[in-house]
Amino acid sequence: MTDPLDLAGTDDLLSPEEKAVRAAVRQVCDVSIEPYIARWYEDGELPVVRELAKELGSLGLLGMHLEGYGCAGMSAVDYGLACLELEATDSGIRSLVSVQGSLAMYAIRRHGTEEQRREWLPRMAAGEAIGCFGLTEPDHGSDPGGMRTRARHDGSDWVLDGTKMWITNGSVADVAVVWAQTEEGVRGFVVPTGTPGFSAVTIKHKMSLRASVTSELVLDGVRLPAEAAFPEVRGLGGPLSCLNEARYGILWGALGAARSCFRTALAYAGDRTQFGRPISGFQLTQAKLADMAVELTNGTLLALHLGRRKDTVGLRPEQVSLGKLNNVNKALEICRTARTILGANGISLEFPVIRHMNNLESVLTYEGTPEMHTLVIGQALTGQAAFR
Template identity: 85%
Template sequence: MSKKTAPKSDPLDLAGIDDLLSPEEKAVRQAVRQVCDASVEPYIAEWYESGELPAVRELAEELGSLGLLGMHLEGYGCAGTSAVEYGLACLELEATDSGLRSLVSVQGSLAMYAIHRFGSEEQKREWLPRMATGEAIGCFGLTEPDHGSDPGGMRTRARRAGDDWVLDGRKMWITNGSVASVAVVWARAEEGVRGFVVPTDTPGFSAPPITHKGSLRASVTSELLLDGVRLPADAVLPEVTGLRGPLSCLNEARYGILWGALGAARSCFRTALSYAKERDQFGKPLAGFQLTQAKLADMAVELTNGTLLALHLGRRKDTVGLRPEQVSLGKLNNVNKALAIARTSRTILGANGISLEFPVMRHMANLESVLTYEGTAEMHTLMIGQALTGESALR
């Protein structure tokens, strides 16, 4: 029996996870990497430092032309890719910047997904094709100034006025808000929480930008103000009532995040590994010291474990589906480990680690937001705890 010679290992993939991907999955990943390298990487540090995402509409159209917006949805101009392909795309987007992945994630997994799953046929035909191309940008209004982890306490109200609906309230920390053409807004109505498709040029709707951010600086973040926003009867999402609607959308977004965080982690690890090989101290490269090698080995192990978990969850989503606690397991683990990798990478770079000449500090600051949004680490811990024990610690 002849012995097989294993191919040379890749320092960024010691376990050979790439061998588990299909040619189609690798092609999607490569296409996303190419557009990121050409259109975002040369400028992202400057955008982050200035706190701007210029030409966001043009960027959305470029991403749409590649089929990345709502790529995991079927029909209405959407690409209909697999969950694994969508996950790999999120990983590559966030390897460039969390703000870029947030743009795509909010567009596809929140705004478009809500319309695709719960909207009327008319709503789907009106909005999804334009959102898939990036012609129309969407946002998702759930979080409020006083209600983040507890959306059941929302104060935004929807009341009937004849055949119309009237919305009043305020949403906070809304990605894409001030550049959106359409907002999916969740409000409390007499019969329960309802979702509404709100064109952003409707009188009474405004989206002032949120500035002075220390994280996700290359991302559009806004408030949503709804002051007597009058909508026709058919603006409501007809297929859902209650918190099941927005929470199912959040699960879609969380799935993309558990992949995306690995991209930020990979970028930090790659930078630290390269720096350790090139930086000389005490007469030899940093990579030659045991403590540095221990840091690099630990990061490689955690990056491998997180990638295997993401791939497993993606394969499961493509076959039998995912439970909410399984998505929580992935987001909690992968974001926590990505943050740890970013922080450890920063220590290898020393003082250079805080410079925007390198991506590490930018990723670390971004991941602090990723840790919190679409469910804080505490909330995902309690969701896992409830799945384990059958007891809710929230009520």
């Protein structure tokens, strides 16, 4: 029997263990998040962020693709499937997990000292400590090399001054990974958020990612010991390596938002009657649904292919950009098309469509705008860098 959500039978490409991971994530979303997410979005808050982090940590979802230090050590495909299910509930929930695991925890795991790993990773994996990742600044998004945050030596200490903007988890975080200019180039620092001079202000008035904590970080003479710095990494290669990890999760996650909207539109079209028949019986509606199904299938196959590569030979940056650019663009198109099928009901929070559509407007430009990913792919094709 045909599954309208899986016309190509891509589920046959998953192992029983991978399906079990997906089912476990879906269950926690259905029980602990789905009944409340529309209200959280409408209220513009995530009031249970700490409780939710602990619950997700208890399932091994935080830093789940990392090895050791309390992390689950699961595959890239497992992690991708988890991101898809989380974002099928809400992009803000997937962002909580992505920033915790693929940005803050990954940075500490890959670039940190053994002491930093032992201090933070077990607590972060359990959801007992929340992390954030401070790279973007008010005037430096796509061009992080122009960042103004500075770290200077003062005796054996480091002193940090600067501002970071649009930081997920910022005002609830226990630890921030902050990138700053130094005399040696860009370096990363592990900053406990209780350090004097560190403050975080929640950003209000968002119309997207409303069920997510987004903050501005201010570092005003934040004094850190020498061992707070990542010891080896210099330059933008450090933060960009973390961004590639997060972008990988996004290329899966966006498909979850798309699937939720496609499922909603398919059901609505079968129930909604106009001119004496369900609108699913009209050719133009069927054309929309068919196009949505094709793009959802294509995106899923691309994500699964990239996941298998990541688990075997690894991914190059342009391959991650290929996935993020295609899947987010197509997911946003699917959500917008679903909105048209629902008509006026498409803008109501009684249905998930407008929430996913608005969220994906942020997903489209964070972790690299479409323009930047296009140029990454263009450079891989031509050998010419066109960023400047």
